[in-house]
Amino acid sequence: MGELYLPHEILQYIVWQVPAGDRVTLSRLCLASGSLYHFAAPRLYxxxxxxxxxxxxxxxxxxxxxxxxxxxxxxxxxxxxxxxxxxxxxxxxxxxxxxxxxxxxxxxxxxxxxxxxxxxxxxxxxxxxxxxxxxxxxxxxxxxxxxxxxxxxxxxxxxxxxxxxxxxxxxxxxxxxxxxxxxxxxxxxxxxxxxxxxxxxxxxxxxxxxxxxxxxxxxxxxxxxxxxxxxxxxxxxxxxxxxxxxxxxxxxxxxxxxxxxxxxxxxxxxxxxxxxxxxxxxxxxxxxxxxxxxxxxxxxxxxxxxxxxxxxxxxxxxxxxxxxxxxxxxxxxxxxxxxxxxxxxxxxxxxxxxxxxxxxxxxxxxxxxxxxxxxxxxxxxxxxxxxxxxxxxxxxxxxxxxVRAADLRFPWEWVAKSRGLMTSNISALAEALPAGNSLTHVIIGDNDDSTDPCAFKTTPTVHEMGEGEMGELRELRLKCFRSDWF
Structure with missing residues (x-):
């Protein structure tokens, strides 16, 4: 374990740039230098x-x-x-x-x-x-x-x-x-x-x-x-x-x-x-x-x-x-x-x-x-x-x-009938929004869960979210809307 001959204020500043939850980095700082250990270990533990x-x-x-x-x-x-x-x-x-x-x-x-x-x-x-x-x-x-x-x-x-x-x-x-x-x-x-x-x-x-x-x-x-x-x-x-x-x-x-x-x-x-x-x-x-x-x-x-x-x-x-x-x-x-x-x-x-x-x-x-x-x-x-x-x-x-995320619900019969056109529908929505809007996620479903909801991202282009992105959507729904359909 080496030493860093720097003022304590700078060493402390370095350590405090690491988020408290980043335990991997804090552990590495503890191992990197005895000087850093002095400041990193109390945060780690x-x-x-x-x-x-x-x-x-x-x-x-x-x-x-x-x-x-x-x-x-x-x-x-x-x-x-x-x-x-x-x-x-x-x-x-x-x-x-x-x-x-x-x-x-x-x-x-x-x-x-x-x-x-x-x-x-x-x-x-x-x-x-x-x-x-x-x-x-x-x-x-x-x-x-x-x-x-x-x-x-x-x-x-x-x-x-x-x-x-x-x-x-x-x-x-x-x-x-x-x-x-x-x-x-x-x-x-x-x-x-x-x-x-x-x-x-x-x-x-x-x-x-x-x-x-x-x-x-x-x-x-x-x-x-x-x-x-x-x-x-x-x-x-x-x-x-x-x-x-x-x-x-x-x-x-x-x-x-x-x-x-x-x-x-x-x-x-x-x-x-x-x-x-x-x-x-x-x-x-x-x-x-x-x-x-x-x-x-x-x-x-x-x-x-x-x-x-x-x-x-x-x-x-x-x-x-x-x-x-x-x-x-x-x-x-x-x-x-x-x-x-x-x-x-x-x-x-x-x-x-x-x-x-x-x-x-x-x-x-x-x-x-x-x-x-x-x-x-x-x-x-x-x-x-x-x-x-x-x-x-x-x-x-x-x-x-x-608005960054929109959970939009419509009568289920209408959702079921237009499911194949949903990408073009959301593209039309994105085009109608004013320049500089913040919309990135759109969820289409119904209040009764009669049909499975569709999830789309509007960036970089409008596309339906794949399996690999469902975790992101689940976190979004739980954080924003206090519910999770998936």
Whole structure:
């Protein structure tokens, strides 16, 4: 390992040009020079990413490297975050014991008060020794837990699935600011997690129930637990999936504080309308920047949802996928989201009526959407148009030049009939757009998924995306439109 005889300021500048997530480059800098090691190693070891399973089992190798006699012991004060994953390959019983044993030793050696983030996303539950070691770190600010995915999985290694929350002392949750719980599916898990969900300083809450569980509004354990403190919530982000909100009145102040809420995502939450109604009655302007409402449930009073959207005058993201809307309701919704016209970056509307058990999709006349042309910051749009795909160029008056991705939906009969002409239709759209427009991706489909959507890129020329580009499209849909058809 050579030395670079440069001022410390320059060495530090070199290291800080490397993104924190580029662990390969940081590792190479550590090996390249003792001078660079001084600055690169603390960044490299700030976050431990432990992936278990597979042939290489890199996570276990990294843990054993840290525990090796003579290894630089300063990692004990450098590590601030530990992230555990084991998703692709099952880890055997003995492998789990090795993983949890080594992880517990590392957690025990990290300086107390140094660790502020712990994430568990493995396909098995952490053993008690891991939780006991984690319990010594009482200043955790972020805790992320994904429960094992199979609710029928036997506890073949003798560990219960809710060990983290059951064994973690309540005092360890007092400093939590971010809490993510995914794949919860038992009453015991929710009961054990209540002490973390009720953390008084919590600013970000993500709580997703397992979709394989057939829940309904009568199941109490799919409800938000009461928070024990009397203070109003400080939550800025609430992301709930599969949660019952039928008992929202007793908890509205302790969770959905309109003064602090900035991001609200409710997916398949029974009684979500109660939250919309309560927030729509707030006397002032809401500062919510991201609003995602997805549900197959009857939305009930449409007017409360429209009032809620209208009160959010600084929205950057609005995604609505709702049932029991009406043509009249859509016409009232357009001026409601237009209140955020200067700030909207992502807009996706997928609305259905109540004609049958799942509703029929509603499509909007393009003339009613001309107001979107003035949304100068709009980057992604998902919209259902009441025009034929052969007349695709007619939507140009609704698209601001800033739009990069358009998820366009039409009645499925029209999509099916014009499928062979789609490339020429999109070419006509691209030619009709003004010079300097930003459009690069176009997705054509229908709201009911009766036909497979087509995905096109407009650069360098209009062409349908091939298999090799589907990963790019999937990421785009999940990031922009909160859905994934592929």
């Amino acid at each position: 700030r976050s431990l990413y432990l992936n278990f399973g597979g042939e290489e089992n890199s996570g276990l190798y990294l843990l054993n490297t840290l525990l090796r006699p003579g290894y630089d012991a300063r990692w004990k004060k450098w590590i601030k975050s530990v992230n555990v994953t084991a998703l692709k390959d099952p880890v055997g019983i003995h492998g789990r014991q090795d993983v949890c044993g080594s992880l517990a030793k590392v957690l025990n050696r990290i300086e107390h008060g140094s660790l502020d983030r712990f994430s568990w996303g493995a396909c098995f539950a952490p053993h008690t020794q891991v939780v006991d070691a984690l319990a010594k770190h009482k200043k955790l600010r972020s805790l992320q837990v994904a429960f094992p995915p199979d609710p029928n999985r036997s506890s073949d290694d003798g560990e219960e699935t809710d060990t983290i929350f059951k064994a973690l002392p309540e005092e360890n949750c007092h400093n939590l600011e971010t809490l993510e719980i995914r794949n919860a599916w038992t009453k015991e898990q929710m009961t054990a997690a209540a002490k973390a969900i009720g953390s008084p300083g919590l600013k970000s809450l993500t709580l997703h129930m397992n979709y394989s569980y057939d829940w309904d509004s009568d199941n109490e354990f799919s409800r938000l637990p009461p928070r024990l403190n009397d203070e109003r919530s400080k939550l800025a982000l609430i992301d709930l999936s599969g949660i019952s909100l039928c008992n929202v009145q007793p908890i509205i102040d302790s969770y959905f504080n309109p003064l602090t809420l900035r991001r609200l995502e409710l997916r398949d939450c029974v009684g979500y309308q109660n939250v919309c109604l309560a927030l729509s009655q707030h006397p002032g302007v809401l500062n919510i920047e991201e609003l995602v409402l997805i549900s197959w449930e009857d939305c009930g009073d449409i007017s409360s949802i429209i009032r809620f959207v209208a009160k959010c005058k600084r929205l950057k993201v609005l995604c609505l996928d709702l049932n029991s809307f009406t043509d009249e309701g859509i016409l009232k919704l357009i001026p409601a989201f237009s209140e955020s016209g200067k700030t909207l970056e992502v807009l996706s509307l997928c609305l259905r009526n109540n004609q049958n058990w799942h509703g029929e999709s509603l499509y909007y006349p393009s003339e009613a959407l001309y107001v979107m042309k003035s949304f100068e910051n709009l980057r992604e749009i998902g919209m259902s148009y009441l025009i034929r795909p052969t007349d695709l160029h007619k939507i140009v008056p609704t698209l601001p030049p800033s």
